[in-house]
Amino acid sequence: MGSIESLYDKIKNFTAQFFGGKGFSSTMTGYTTAELQASVFLLVLASLFRIFSVPLGIILVIAAIAGVIVFAPLIVTLERENESDLNRVLFWVVIYFAIIIAVTMWGR
Amino acid sequence: MSAVATNLWTIPLFVIIPIITAILLNLLYNKSRTIKVIAIASSIVLFVLALISPYGFQWFTGQPGVTPGGTYTFDASIFSYRLSLEYYFGGLQQILITIMSLLLVFVVFLSASSLRKNIGPYIALIFLLFMSSAIIIMVNDFYHLWIGVEMGSLLLAGVVAASGESISQKAALKYTFFSALSGAGMAIALAMILGVTGYSNITNAIQYIMSDNLSSLSGVLYIAFGFFVLSWIYAGGLAPIHPLKSDVYGSAFPHATVMLQTQSKLMIVAMGLIILRLFGTLPFAREVMLSVSVLTMIMGVTMALIQTDLRWTLAYLVVAHSGLVTLGISLGTVQGITGGLFQAVNDIVYMSVLLICCEAVMYFGKGTSIKTVGGIAKRAPWLALAVVIGAFAASGVPPFNGFQSEIILIQASLSSGLPEVAAIVLMVSVTTFIALFKPIYNIFLKPDNSPIAMEGDAGAGIATMAMVQPTSPVPKSIYLFLAILIAIIIVLGVYPQLALGFVQDTAIKVVYFPWVP
Numbered sequence: 113m114g115s116i117e118s119l120y121d122k123i124k125n126f127t128a129q130f131f132g133g134k135g136f137s138s139t140m141t142g143y144t145t146a147e148l149q150a151s152v153f154l155l156v157l158a159s160l161f162r163i164f165s166v167p168l169g170i171i172l173v174i175a176a177i178a179g180v181i182v183f184a185p186l187i188v189t190l191e192r193e194n195e196s197d198l199n200r201v202l203f204w205v206v207i208y209f210a211i212i213i214a215v216t217m218w219g220r
Numbered sequence: 221m222s223a224v225a226t227n228l229w230t231i232p233l234f235v236i237i238p239i240i241t242a243i244l245l246n247l248l249y250n251k252s253r254t255i256k257v258i259a260i261a262s263s264i265v266l267f268v269l270a271l272i273s274p275y276g277f278q279w280f281t282g283q284p285g286v287t288p289g290g291t292y293t294f295d296a297s298i299f300s301y302r303l304s305l306e307y308y309f310g311g312l313q314q315i316l317i318t319i320m321s322l323l324l325v326f327v328v329f330l331s332a333s334s335l336r337k338n339i340g341p342y343i344a345l346i347f348l349l350f351m352s353s354a355i356i357i358m359v360n361d362f363y364h365l366w367i368g369v370e371m372g373s374l375l376l377a378g379v380v381a382a383s384g385e386s387i388s389q390k391a392a393l394k395y396t397f398f399s400a401l402s403g404a405g406m407a408i409a410l411a412m413i414l415g416v417t418g419y420s421n422i423t424n425a426i427q428y429i430m431s432d433n434l435s436s437l438s439g440v441l442y443i444a445f446g447f448f449v450l451s452w453i454y455a456g457g458l459a460p461i462h463p464l465k466s467d468v469y470g471s472a473f474p475h476a477t478v479m480l481q482t483q484s485k486l487m488i489v490a491m492g493l494i495i496l497r498l499f500g501t502l503p504f505a506r507e508v509m510l511s512v513s514v515l516t517m518i519m520g521v522t523m524a525l526i527q528t529d530l531r532w533t534l535a536y537l538v539v540a541h542s543g544l545v546t547l548g549i550s551l552g553t554v555q556g557i558t559g560g561l562f563q564a565v566n567d568i569v570y571m572s573v574l575l576i577c578c579e580a581v582m583y584f585g586k587g588t589s590i591k592t593v594g595g596i597a598k599r600a601p602w603l604a605l606a607v608v609i610g611a612f613a614a615s616g617v618p619p620f621n622g623f624q625s626e627i628i629l630i631q632a633s634l635s636s637g638l639p640e641v642a643a644i645v646l647m648v649s650v651t652t653f654i655a656l657f658k659p660i661y662n663i664f665l666k667p668d669n670s671p672i673a674m675e676g677d678a679g680a681g682i683a684t685m686a687m688v689q690p691t692s693p694v695p696k697s698i699y700l701f702l703a704i705l706i707a708i709i710i711v712l713g714v715y716p717q718l719a720l721g722f723v724q725d726t727a728i729k730v731v732y733f734p735w736v737p
Contacts, residue, residue, distance in 0.1 A: 142525050142526045149651055156640050160514075190523075191523070194462075213443065216503070
């Protein structure tokens with residue numbers, strides 16, 4: 113049990129460092145909820161890749177778990193990438209378009 | 221109802237009446253009383269037309285179809301190569317245009333009551349927005365589709381810019397920049413399809429693709445699909461364009477956003493169905509559409525959670541729920557498409573309730589931020605009840621309409637072997653509830669502790685001052701409109717078959733007879 117508690121404490125301390133100050137304001141609770149939602153969404157999305165290949169889905173879920181722990185808080189990155197700067201949106205449009213064409217052509 | 225009339229008299233009226241009204245209103249400019257009478261009368265006429273219209277086709281330019289035998293026909297039920305520009309009015313068109321014209325009555329009334337200047341041009345733009353949406357949902361040829369999408373994008377930017385604040389003009393300008401990219405993309409896609417098939421009529425192009433061996437030209441179709449999807453993403457405000465679209469929704473007047481979100485829903489439905497009919501057989505086409513839908517939902521609800529202003533929360537939720545509509549269409553099954561189309565109908569209604577409630581909150585003179593406004597439930601209990609019902613409907617709580625369409629989407633996802641997608645739909649519903657109840661609690665239920673009444677919310681920095689006098693009473697008409705919309709929410713929640721009857725035929729045709737509009 114000791115090892116489980118120590119892992120729990122480790123993760124708790126690791127995540128706590130991102131949340132300084134008053135932790136129960138409307139803004140803070142919104143960000144915390146969004147962080148949890150984003151993490152779960154990412155894991156579910158990763159698991160969706162099992163429709164192409166089950167091993168691929170498993171690998172991506174493990175990678176997503178690692179990514180969630182290493183890159184937390186995700187919501188900050190997500191918020192930054194969701195800004196409406198023209199350059200940023202254009203960048204993502206080009207990426208999406210390239211992926212759409214690549215995936216569709218691959219299907220031939 | 222007959223579906224073979226080739227010159228259905230109501231179809232041109234859905235285009236001509238808004239144009240004539242817009243010209244008149246523009247000429248009248250600031251004569252608010254006359255503008256109000258003409259605009260409301262015109263919107264009621266459109267509503268009645270949509271309600272009573274039979275089903276059928278309109279072949280503009282009067283050219284007959286050419287049968288494979290070389291003879292000519294004006295009968296739409298006979299297979300022919302159609303040279304003319306073609307519109308179709310069926311069950312799907314009827315329910316969507318009826319709801320949009322009902323909302324047009326409300327929006328015209330609200331804007332005429334609340335605006336103090338430039339009323340004529342502003343309402344004229346709203347009528348033209350209605351016209352572009354009606355064109356897009358009825359069209360069955362590539363030329364008019366492109367024209368409708370282009371006009372719709374520019375008119376949307378016009379309505380937002382007309383809100384008169386710098387933030388809204390900036391949002392409109394950014395959105396317009398991308399219309400150049402997307403419009404050109406769609407033009408390229410249509411040119412490619414036209415080049416491959418030789419037909420501008422969508423029905424004829426689909427028949428050609430399905431019946432001829434296009435193996436040497438299929439690469440062209442794949443590229444055309446990519447450009448078409450890009451345009452669909454832009455028109456519907458799907459990921460990755462959603463930051464621009466949410467800017468547009470959040471910075472316009474809430475009553476204008478009612479029309480803007482309705483137009484977006486009609487665009488994603490119309491274009492989504494055309495993409496499915498044209499490219500549904502291409503490998504990975506549906507998967508691509510599904511990925512865009514899922515990402516849109518995730519981005520939309522997650523961003524909605526971190527907002528501190530009711531307007532911006534709604535702006536992101538409108539985006540997220542567009543993803544629910546496209547998700548159903550992307551599944552490509554009868555159940556999925558039915559769920560997607562029904563979700564579009566429901567989404568338009570419950571989001572309109574929430575947006576009109578948001579507009580009503582602005583009448584208390586403190587904006588719509590959770591930081592500046594509170595205690596509204598004590599001063600306007602009926603408004604609080606309306607916003608809670610709207611939130612329940614949006615979150616898929618029974619017996620409201622959102623529940624019925626979301627349960628169909630979940631069942632369709634499970635039937636398609638995609639339990640993960642069903643889980644995401646469920647999570648979007650729950651997250652919608654959380655995202656909405658944060659501002660609802662703060663604005664309606666929490667006591668108002670701020671001593672100074674502010675005219676506008678500094679966070680949102682938008683059109684409060686331009687629209688209404690601070691702390692002016694909420695108009696009785698808002699309560700009437702909310703009551704009508706809530707009645708629709710409850711009726712569709714209890715008797716979903718009322719709406720499903722209109723959309724199921726379309727879903728069956730898209731899956732089994734994609735060439736039939």
